[in-house]
Amino acid sequence: xxxxxxxxxxxxxxxxxxxxxxxxxxxxxxxxxxxxxxxxxxxxxxxxxxxxxxxxxxxxxxxxxxxxxxxxxxxxxxxxxxxxxxxxxxxxxxxxxxxxxxxxxxxxxxxxxxxxxxxxxxxxxxxxxxxxxxxxxxxxxxxxxxxxxxxxxxxxxxxxxxxxxxxxxxxxxxxxxxxxxxxxxxxxxxxxxxxxxxxxxxxxxxxxxxxxxxxxxxxxxxxxxxxxxxxxxxxxxxxxxxxxxxxxxxxxxxxxxxxxxxxxxxxxx
Amino acid sequence: xxxxxxxxxxxxxxxxxxxxxxxxxxxxxxxxxxxxxxxxxxxxxxxxxxxxxxxxxxxxxxxxxxxxxxxxxxxxxxxxxxxxxxxxxxxxxxxxxxxxxxxxxxxxxxxxxxxxxxxxxxxxxxxxxxxxxxxxxxxxxxxxxxxxxxxxxxxxxxxxxxxxxxxxxxxxxxxxxxxxxxxxxxxxxxxxxxxxxxxxxxxxxxxxxxxxxxxxxxxxxxxxxxxxxxxxxxxxxxxxxxxxxxxxxxxxxxxxxxxxxxxxxxxxx
DNA sequence: CGACACATTGAACAGCATCAACCCAGGTGG
DNA sequence: CCACCTGGGTTGATGCTGTTCAATGTGTCG
Numbered sequence: 001x002x003x004x005x006x007x008x009x010x011x012x013x014x015x016x017x018x019x020x021x022x023x024x025x026x027x028x029x030x031x032x033x034x035x036x037x038x039x040x041x042x043x044x045x046x047x048x049x050x051x052x053x054x055x056x057x058x059x060x061x062x063x064x065x066x067x068x069x070x071x072x073x074x075x076x077x078x079x080x081x082x083x084x085x086x087x088x089x090x091x092x093x094x095x096x097x098x099x100x101x102x103x104x105x106x107x108x109x110x111x112x113x114x115x116x117x118x119x120x121x122x123x124x125x126x127x128x129x130x131x132x133x134x135x136x137x138x139x140x141x142x143x144x145x146x147x148x149x150x151x152x153x154x155x156x157x158x159x160x161x162x163x164x165x166x167x168x169x170x171x172x173x174x175x176x177x178x179x180x181x182x183x184x185x186x187x188x189x190x191x192x193x194x195x196x197x198x199x200x201x202x203x204x205x206x207x208x209x210x211x212x213x214x215x216x217x218x219x220x221x222x223x224x225x226x227x228x229x230x231x232x233x234x235x236x237x238x239x240x241x242x243x244x245x246x247x248x249x250x251x252x253x254x255x256x257x258x259x260x261x262x263x264x265x266x267x268x269x
Numbered sequence: 270x271x272x273x274x275x276x277x278x279x280x281x282x283x284x285x286x287x288x289x290x291x292x293x294x295x296x297x298x299x300x301x302x303x304x305x306x307x308x309x310x311x312x313x314x315x316x317x318x319x320x321x322x323x324x325x326x327x328x329x330x331x332x333x334x335x336x337x338x339x340x341x342x343x344x345x346x347x348x349x350x351x352x353x354x355x356x357x358x359x360x361x362x363x364x365x366x367x368x369x370x371x372x373x374x375x376x377x378x379x380x381x382x383x384x385x386x387x388x389x390x391x392x393x394x395x396x397x398x399x400x401x402x403x404x405x406x407x408x409x410x411x412x413x414x415x416x417x418x419x420x421x422x423x424x425x426x427x428x429x430x431x432x433x434x435x436x437x438x439x440x441x442x443x444x445x446x447x448x449x450x451x452x453x454x455x456x457x458x459x460x461x462x463x464x465x466x467x468x469x470x471x472x473x474x475x476x477x478x479x480x481x482x483x484x485x486x487x488x489x490x491x492x493x494x495x496x497x498x499x500x501x502x503x504x505x506x507x508x509x510x511x512x513x514x515x516x517x518x519x520x521x522x523x524x525x526x527x528x529x530x531x532x533x534x535x536x537x538x
Numbered sequence: 539c540g541a542c543a544c545a546t547t548g549a550a551c552a553g554c555a556t557c558a559a560c561c562c563a564g565g566t567g568g
Numbered sequence: 569c570c571a572c573c574t575g576g577g578t579t580g581a582t583g584c585t586g587t588t589c590a591a592t593g594t595g596t597c598g
Contacts, residue, residue: 048504066410069500072418076410091396091403093512096505097410126395131360133402138357138365140409141335141345148416148461149341152554183576192417197554199578231338235317236365243362421586452544466586468546 007033007108010056013082013170014128017135017242024124031118033110038101040181045086045099053109055085060105061181065189066097075190077139078102078163082170087129090116103181135238142236147192150231152201155191157210157230160218162237169239177212177219276302276377279325282351282439283397286404286511293393300387302379307370309450314355314368322378324354329374330450334458335366344459346408347371347432351439356398359385372450404507411505416461419500421470424460426479426499429487431506438508446481446488 011025035058038044044055044062057079064076076097079085085099089112119125139162146158160180167174184202185195193201205211210226212219220226227233280294304327307313313324313331326348333345345366348354354368358381388394408431415427429449436443453471454464462470474480479495481488489495496502 064410066414068414068418074414074417076413088403088406091400091511092407092507093509094504094507096407096507120392120395123389126389127360130399130402133399133406134357134360137402137406137409138361140406140413141333141366143413144345144409144416145335145337145343147413148343149337184578185576194555195577196556196579200554203578235363238361238363238365240362242360453546454544463587464545465547465588469586472546 007056007058009058009082009170010084010108014125014132016169016239017131018124018128019241020124020128024122024128027118027122028125031110031114033108035106035108038105038107040101040103042101042105043098044101044105044107045089045095045097047095047098049095050093051086051089051095052112054087054089054112054115055099056108056110057081057083057085058106058108061102062099062105062107063102063186063190064097064099073189074192075186076143077136078159078190080163080166080170081172084129084132087133090119090129102186131238131242138236138238152191152193152197153204154230155193156187156198156201157205157226158232159187159191160211160220161223161227161230161232164218164220164223165232165234165237165239169237177214177217179217181216276325276327278327278351278439279353279377283394283401285438285508286400287393287397288510289393289397293391293397296387296391297394300379300383302377304375304377307374307376309370309372311370311374312367313370313374313376314358314364314366316364316367318364319362320355320358320364321381323356323358323381323384324368325377325379326350326352326354327375327377330371331368331374331376332371332455332459333366333368342458343461344455345412346405347428347459349432349435349439350441353398353401356402359388359398371455400507400511407505407507421460421462421466422473423499424462425456425467425470426474426495427501428456428460429480429489430492430496430499430501433487433489433492434501434503434506434508438506446483446486448486450485 007025007028010028011020014020038060045051047066059081062079062083062085064079065073066076067073079099085107086095089095119129142162146155150158163180164174164178167178182190183195184198187193187202188195188198191198202211202213206213209221210229212221276294276297279297280289283289314320316335328350331348331352331354333348334342335345336342348368354376355364358364388398411431415424419427432449433443433447436447451459452464453467456462456471457464457467460467471480471482475482478490479498481490
């Protein structure tokens with residue numbers, strides 16, 4: 001299998017985050033790689049192992065997940081085309097969660113050590129992967145808020161908003177809705193709900209006009225309204241380019257605050 | 270204020286994760302820094318801002334938190350001495366969550382740009398901060414599982430286990446229990462429960478002999494039993510030293526799996 | 539002492555889970 | 569070509585876990 005420029009979708013994503021030079025892209029493209037199709041449900045990373053390769057999602061979707069001791073599944077994140085699926089293994093010795101294809105997916109497989117060498121030897125790439133990792137962490141944080149503090153209806157709506165916005169940001173345009181190959185049970189595992197309650201909540205969202213469904217394709221009749229209802233604020237996705245060298249401007253001075261009113265700052269609007 | 274070797278607690282932590290040389294520590298120590306005491310509840314990072322400094326927690330505790338649109342708070346993480354509190358701002362332009370002192374805390378304040386320059390110019394430091402960031406992300410993932418899939422009793426027990434183990438790992442020994450300056454409402458915000466239910470669940474844990482309380486000091490009469498009950502498996506903390514250059518050994522081959530039985534791998538025991 | 543923050547307890551309630559049908563579309567095999 | 573099977577989606581009835589509201593207890597501090 002030759003090496004097509006099919007990491008393009010990764011470049012698109014990284015380029016959006018930082019200013020990547022042609023040499024950096026060339027260095028990535030020059031890495032040994034092969035592309036592979038993973039069937040629905042196929043494993044890409046298994047918890048407890050240390051893969052010697054890194055996978056980049058080229059097409060389709062993948063999920064991160066963990067199981068509790070009594071076998072209940074929690075989906076931790078949904079990855080879309082362009083997302084590195086196990087960049088974390090450049091830094092961690094053991095996978096702490098599992099990654100599986102959602103629907104049929106296409107991935108690029110790159111030897112971990114080779115990728116690590118290139119990424120760590122090129123400042124722009126080091127930076128790009130660091131930013132990517134921090135954005136992932138920010139998404140985990142928002143999911144904690146979503147699952148911990150929003151009701152079923154808002155949780156689902158928020159999830160849909162996130163995916164729609166991330167797809168758009170990557171230029172995987174979704175003017176007329178987007179296809180999301182998740183069963184209602186999987187939606188439940190992503191939102192900590194049962195499939196039964198997902199079903200009912202989806203119906204309510206639909207009846208209220210916040211979403212429209214056609215099979216597993218989701219559309220927003222009024223996207224702004226849905227975002228508002230779900231408390232979705234895209235800031236946590238850090239979509240813009242993250243400036244590298246920044247001039248300091250704010251000043252730290254000893255704030256101290258407690259008491260009822262302003263105990264903590266505001267979050268999403 | 271002179272520059273004491275008081276980043277020692279940070280070195281202890283990073284040293285545990287990667288092999289840090291004396292020059293690396295010296296470079297960090299040489300950074301301009303000042304130390305500061307933050308009162309209970311004082312802000313260290315505010316959501317929506319871009320601080321020009323990075324704070325390292327030297328003593329005490331801090332929490333990360335977000336608020337939902339309707340004002341409900343979710344605590345995202347608990348930070349202990351040695352933890353960088355906003356290393357993420359080396360890579361992100363805008364704070365997506367807030368960090369506050371839990372009890373009185375002591376922090377080292379380092380200009381962000383200076384820290385960034387040193388960290389990015391020294392491979393061992395680059396690696397150390399990358400590992401640290403990935404471990405933080407792993408903890409967020411486990412919290413998603415905790416909040417999403419465990420009942421109140423296990424959630425609280427799991428939280429206590431995590432803090433105990435992390436304190437121990439950093440040599441902040443806790444042979445006889447540990448002090449955790451969180452109100453029951455704060456415990457509720459960390460576990461997505463109400464303070465009332467936290468109160469009742471704590472009593473149950475105590476009656477069952479899984480924990481012992483003395484004010485805000487927690488002890489485990491039988492730590493192994495508590496860990497087992499909570500489904501706590503410390504792997505997600507990635508406590509050991511994360512090897513830098515690793516020889517590849519496992520081989521990726523096209524696994525495909527679906528169907529009822531083995532749809533996904535196991536998580537915590 | 540009085541104020542205040544927090545812990546504790548009780549009673550009523552609600553959101554979501556559980557259990558159990560039933561339906562529907564698509565694929566398979568006789 | 570149809571009978572059957574299977575994996576979802578849908579719906580109803582019922583109940584539990586955790587919430588809400590509210591009152592009372594308790595330790596600390598000015």
